[in-house]
Amino acid sequence: MNAAARFHPNLPARHRRARWGLVLFQSATLFGIVVLMALLYNIVNGAFGLAAVRYRIYPGDLGLDLTTITALPPEQLRGLLAAYLSPGQLRTLEREKPLDQRSADELARLVVERVLRPKVLDTWPLVPSLLHTREIVAEVQQKYPDAEVRWMAWFNQRFLSRPQSSDPIRAGVRTAILGSLWLVGIAALTALPLGVAAAIYLEEYARRDRWFNRLIQTNINNLAGVPSIIYGILGLAIFVRALEPVTSGALFGAVPEGVTANGRTVLSGGLTLGLLVLPIVIINAQEAIRAVPASLREAAYALGATKWQVIWHHVLPNALAGIMTGTILALSRALGETAPLVVVGASTFITFDPTSPFSKFTALPIQIYQWTARPQPVFRNLAAAASIALLVMLFVLNGTAVYIRYRARRSQRW
Amino acid sequence: MSDAAPALEIRNLNVYYGDFHAVRDVSLTFPRNKITAIIGPSGCGKSTVLRSINRMNDLIPNVRIEGQVLFEGKNIYDPDVDPVEVRRRIGMVFQKPNPFPKSIYENVAWGVRINGFRGSKAELDALVEEALRGAALWDEVKDKLHQSGLSLSGGQQQRLCIARAIAVRPEIILMDEPASALDPIATLRIEDLMRDLAREYTIIVVTHNMQQAARVSDYTAFFSTDETRTGHLVEFGPTEQIFTNPKDPRTEAYITGRFG
Incomplete structure (x- = not known):
C-alpha cells in the first residue's frame, strides 16, 4: 500500500483548530488591554471632577478672585489679614516672619488659608461630574447650602510642586x-x-x-x-x-x-x-x-x-x-x-x-x-x-x- | 619534507572533553612557510587539533590536553608559557567571518593596540594599510575605513578577519574552514590570498573541501575516527602524494568519496 494513502490530512479540522487558537490569543490580548484601560479610567476618573467647597468667607464677598489673588498689592493683602485675624494670630505670624518681609505669594496663601479657609466637603469623580452636573449642583445646594460647587483638577502643576499638607486643597507630592x-x-x-x-x-x-x-x-x-x-x-x-x-x-x-x-x-x-x-x-x-x-x-x-x-x-x-x-x-x-x-x-x-x-x-x-x-x-x-x-x-x-x-x-x- | 626547521611540531597530543577522548596520539610536523591542510570526516578532531595549537581550547571548560605542542622548540603547554602571548604569535581565522562591530580601521588596529603598540597615529595608519593590503582588501575599503566592518560582504569580512590576524605579526596562521561560509568566487579569492600569505607565514588550514585542500595546500594530514569516535591521524604527506598515491586504504576511501 502506498504510504501517502495512509495520511488523513483532515485539513478543515486542522484549520478550525488554528482559528480557535487565534481567537484565544486575541481574547487574551484584548483582556489585557481592557484591564489596562480600566486602570487608566479609574485613575483619571479620580483625579478630576466636581467638588463641594465651603469657605468661611467667600472670595466674592471680599471682591476677590482666587485666580488673580497673588497679583494684588501686598498692602491690600496685609490689610485683609489685619482685618480678619485676631491680634494674637497676627502676633504669632509676625514672630514666624514679619509680614512686611513676606512676598505677595506668601501673603496670598495666608489670606486663603487663614481668612477664606476653603474646605472640601465632598467630591465627585470625573464621569459622574460630566454626566450629572445639574443633579450634583442640586444635591450640594440641598445638603450644604453654604457651599460652592467647583471644578477641580486634582492633578495639576501646583499639586506637583507643593509639599505634603493635611489640608487636601494645599496638599502636594x-x-x-x-x-x-x-x-x-x-x-x-x-x-x-x-x-x-x-x-x-x-x-x-x-x-x-x-x-x-x-x-x-x-x-x-x-x-x-x-x-x-x-x-x-x-x-x-x-x-x-x-x-x-x-x-x-x-x-x-x-x-x-x-x-x-x-x-x-x-x-x-x-x-x-x-x-x-x-x-x-x-x-x-x-x-x-x-x-x-x-x-x-x-x-x-x-x-x-x-x-x-x-x-x-x-x-x-x-x-x-x-x-x-x-x-x-x-x-x-x-x-x-x-x-x-x-x-x-x-x-x-x-x-x-x-x-x-x-x-x-x-x-x-x-x-x-x-x-x-x-x-x-x-x-x-x-x-x-x-x-x-x-x-x-x-x-x-x-x-x-x-x-x-x-x-x-x-x-x-x- | 622541507629541510628547514619546522614551524611547529605536535607530539603525542591527546585531547579530552570531560570523559570524552576527542583526539588520540597525534604527532605532526608543520613545515615553515607552507600550507598544511587538515582534512577528514566530521567529528574527527580536526578543529580540536587546530585549536590546541594556539591554546584556544583553554577557553572551553573541562578540556584536558596531554602531549606537547612545540613552537620554536618550546612546549606551549609548559606552565611558564603565557597563552595570551601564544595567541598573538599564532593567529587564527574562523569559519564564520567574525569582524568586530567596529569600523574597518578599528577592526585591524584593535589587535595592534591591545598588544601594547607604541607608535604614532601615522605609524598605526601605515600598519593598518599594510595589513589590509596583505589581505588583498585595501583597494576595496581604502575609501571607507571608518564604516562598520559588518557592512562588508561575507568574503570581504573574511579578508578583514585575515587582515586583523596578520596585523599583530603572527608567525603561524590557523584557519578553521575559512571559506566554508563563502560563495565560490569569494572562496577562490581567499585561496589565492592563502597562497600569497604562505610566502611569509606558515598556514595550517582545516577544511571539509577536498578540492580546496588539493588546490591550495603543500601538505595534507588526513584524520579519521575510530569506533569510539576518537579522532586520530591516519596519514600525513605532501598533498600531491596524499591525493594521487595514498598509502593508507582509509585515506584512499575518503578522497575518492567512498565515505565521510
Missing part, C-alpha cells in the same frame, strides 16, 4: 516625587555597579562545573523572587539598625537641622531598594553578557587579548544596551515598591524635601497608600492624582529603556 527620585538614584548607584560586576564574574570567570558557582547562581535566581517585604526587614536590620551611624549621617557629622539622627533616612531606603533589585540586575546583565556572541570573544582572544581586554573592549560595550535596559526596568519596579519602604521607615507625613542622603523621606507609593487609607473621600482624589504622577515617572523610565534598546538594535548586527 513634591516631597514624595523628590523622595522617589533620591531612592531610585541611590538604588541605581548601588545595584548597577554591583550587579554588573557580579554578572561579569558569573558569566566570564566562574566555572559552571563548580558546585558553589551553581549554588550562587541558583540563589540569585531565588533572591529575585523573594517578596519585597523581606528585603524591607533586611534593610531595617542592616541599614537602619546595624549601620545606623553611617546611614543616619552621624558618622560624618552630616545630620541636617530638624532631622533626627536615626537610620530611617533616604539612604537606608535607597540601599534597601538597591538590594531588592540587585538580583534582577544581575540576571539581566548576565543575559546581556551571554548574548554577546562567542565568536566575538574568540576573535579577540585569538589576537592575543587578555581576558580583561576582551571583557572591557568587547563584551561590556556590546552588552551595555541590554544591561541598561534591564537595569532601568528593574528600577521601575523599585519605583513602585511600597512595602520595604514602610518597613525601613519612610515617613508618612513629611513636609520638607530630602536634601541629602541623610534626610528623612517619603515616596510616591507611600504617599498614595497613606492617602487611600484616609476616611475622607477627597484624599482618594489626591491618591488618584499622585498615581498619575507615579505612572508618568514609570512611563518615562520604561520609555528610556525602549529607546536604548531601539538604538542598540539599529547599531549592531551580528
